Amino acid sequence: MVEEPPMTEREKILGRIREALTVDAPHPGTHGGHEPAFHFKGRPVQVAQPWLPPDGSTLEEQVARFRTASTELKTDFHFVESAEAAAAVLARIRDAGHWRRVATHNGELTTTATAALGLPVLTVDGGYDVNALEACDAGITECDALVAQTGSVVVNSRNAGGRALSVLPPHHVVLARREQMVGDLTAAFALIKQRYGADYPSMISFITGPSRTGDIERILVLGAHGPKQLTVICH
């Protein structure tokens, strides 16, 4: 055992916090002796769902919402009937983008789909050379969920090829099944919790549209650091 110093910074900071909190602060909206507009029963986020942007209860509604969001975000969204149709879409994108080399990870959807492209494939599982990944024209991944409310794709570092595959190549293609569509962010977080419990991946990312910036005169430019193009193919 290393001998501990008399009081660590952690203890000092937590001590200052406890001391400060011995005096109560008023609830939000009660400054000046006003009564709050209403009292929450339970956690606010559990009752907040109807106040947030709309989701959609049926798959049709959810697909429609995801499509609307995608149009605005400039995400290229394809909702097709079968795996064959999805493969055809991917082949079209390969030709249009003049791909020479793609990167992917092992997965139920990705392995067959990338093999069918007839291009050199870099598979990132088990480690990869970062310069080789940088030289790929596209990164093809699966996802945890598609979120209708926001048009987001949820990927993680365990089953979407790590941290870099979805941001380093200039084009990110997501392959998904229709069962993966969820209504809103609340449902997406519930799914993450249910799927991983306490053993969650080291990174979980909600990707909403291609990489973008408005830092120069607030004018939208795509592909600031991450992918210039985001394609979602769902069947």
Added chain:
Amino acid sequence: MTAPVQDFLVQARIVARDLRHRGLIQRALGKYEVARDRKQAAFGSWQSARQAAAETKWDAINHLDQYLDQFAQRLEARGTKVHWASNGAQAREIILGIIKSKGAKSIIKSKAMTAEEIHLNDAMEQAGYEVVESDLGEFIVQLRHEPPYHIVFPAMHLTRDEISDLFQRKLGSAPTNEPEELTMIARRALREKYLTADIGITGANFAIAETGMISITENEGNARLTAALPKTMITLLGIEKVLPELADLALFLPMLATAGAGQTMTGYNTMYGGPRQPGECDGPKEFHVVLLDNRRTELLADPEQRDALHCIRCGACLNVCPIFRNVGGHTYGTTYSGPVGSVITPHLRGLQDWKHLSASSSLCGACTEACPVKIDLHHHLLHNRRNAATGKPSVLERLAYHAFAFVANRPALWLFGKEVARLFQPLHVFVKGSYLDPARPWTATRDTPEMAPESFKEWWRNRR
């Protein structure tokens, strides 16, 4: 007078009359307002969502010791090293220590206001390390050796031509006035840095106690790359960033995006719960989280203004503030500008030196209305004014009020004063606003109302 107030007055005078600045800011914020209003309208109830967000942050801040402890324990359980820093010097020392122990040379950084607060870049550069800001706006202001102009839009005060000139000088690029081409110049310059950087430094928007995760919100993907490629990742965040549960983000991510930039959801919202885990193919081998107090606990100890720690740094209060829009972000001379900066800076850096920020407000309340977590901003500006006056009352001001009370309580004296004033007012035009004018601070920029030919009392008497 202290130095910060003099700087503020000089800068404010210059910037408020700069028509180029005015045009740029009005155009940028005009666009923001249109987008924000449209996105707020898409909420089922933006006002109710604000109340829910405020209650959630109230819970987090008023149980900060428990949540912070839980956050640190969960992170440590999965191999993250958590450091605690009471002040900026300690935080800098911790971070420099990590960099040194790794034998690192180059550092890539994604946007972190907390790092600005403790002047981390200066410290790293003085120690001989190369630090590159990767957020486009931050990259631009770093090349200009300037602090960020705005907490969300760091290079908002520059035109594309100025940025093009800057890139020509510093990066040797060809001139262009296309924002897209300028962005690609920066992208190419930064790609190289990413591939060679030894250390990635980020900030954080939220700290999730339940799962032990930090959450980073960004549009460009630069923080994603910063957290993916270098072997060591360091995250610096203030202790107030805590949220109790992962699911709370379902509320906070869309609210931050809407209030901050008029988006439904920011491009990348990413939660990091540790270094590379077994079975993962990339990511940093080491993950360090540095928790910074730096006098936040002093603000916490003031129950009246404790809700200022609810701030999620969206910048909405800056965007709507008539003062910010007139004097600009750099005039404040602080890391956090605008209404929230005026509220918290006196707590973080000393009330008497920074009390003038609380006076530079029209008290219109636009900031309070705009705040997604309902911080009572404009009342806190009044609280700061009161606290500053109680702590160090101005003798002259108090004398003036005593003199006024003395006269106002004696009708004969009041009447005499009024007659004298009426007699001499026509002569006031000759000295108005000049150094001979006893009321100069007021009259220099304002018209003086003319006294009525007869008082109400006289009018009433004559009428009967």
